[in-house]
Amino acid sequence: MNDRKLQPIGIFDSGIGGLSVLEEARKLLPHEDFIYFSDSANFPYGDKKTNELKKIIIKNIKTLVDAGCKAIVIACNTATSVAITDLRKKFSIPIIGMEPAIKPALEGRHEKILVLATPLTLKLEKFNQLRSKLDKEDELIILPAKGLAGLIEKNVLNGSDKKEIKKYLEKLFSKINKKEISTVVLGCTHYVFIKDLVQKLFSGKKVIDGNLGTVQHLKKVLKEKNLLNKQKGKGNVCQINTK
Numbered sequence: 001m002n003d004r005k006l007q008p009i010g011i012f013d014s015g016i017g018g019l020s021v022l023e024e025a026r027k028l029l030p031h032e033d034f035i036y037f038s039d040s041a042n043f044p045y046g047d048k049k050t051n052e053l054k055k056i057i058i059k060n061i062k063t064l065v066d067a068g069c070k071a072i073v074i075a076c077n078t079a080t081s082v083a084i085t086d087l088r089k090k091f092s093i094p095i096i097g098m099e100p101a102i103k104p105a106l107e108g109r110h111e112k113i114l115v116l117a118t119p120l121t122l123k124l125e126k127f128n129q130l131r132s133k134l135d136k137e138d139e140l141i142i143l144p145a146k147g148l149a150g151l152i153e154k155n156v157l158n159g160s161d162k163k164e165i166k167k168y169l170e171k172l173f174s175k176i177n178k179k180e181i182s183t184v185v186l187g188c189t190h191y192v193f194i195k196d197l198v199q200k201l202f203s204g205k206k207v208i209d210g211n212l213g214t215v216q217h218l219k220k221v222l223k224e225k226n227l228l229n230k231q232k233g234k235g236n237v238c239q240i241n242t243k
């Protein structure tokens, strides 16, 4: 009998951003096997048109479903905003999405929250819905970071000293009154790779991402559906890259 518990979990992103989610997932679910899918051929997602992107994402997720994944994490805020509703209609396995971690950022806070994400994530209905549900909506400052994921992909992969990114961030934050900010939300999985730089520019403030919350949710869903891999050994990771 084919034991679904032994099947891998798919982690999907446009590039390297989802690797930060994979790392967190391997800590929390060490016995699971993973397939990491990076759609480098279509990177970056954050500057694309919605309809074009939706088709690309559905095709990629079908590849992961056909590869036998028991669940999939869309480790990309942009892809989640564009396609999560369609993906859940099309595929019957659990599909976990990501959204900027605004709710935890607002808990018990009275200062402003700075939300950093791709232009597409911040423009789409999903984000507006998330935002409008908050009773402290006016406490959010929204900052689209066009081109930042691309800079990260280029600089982090070649191990550079991130000077170019530092310059970009200084310009991006130049109009922000840092004193009124309590928390910076990294609403794109690529930005987790530059958390240290953002933290330096917002010294003494909280800088948060949604990675841990996402993999905790994944674990909960797997448990509820009796899909947790109970093997003793450490799980494997294999990769699919469209480039």
Ligand code: DGL
Residues within 6 Å of the ligand: 013, 014, 015, 017, 018, 043, 044, 045, 046, 047, 075, 076, 077, 078, 079, 118, 121, 149, 187, 188, 189, 190
């Ligand atoms: N990592 C993706 C996210 O979380 C976006 C990167 C891209 O623009 O492709 O939004």
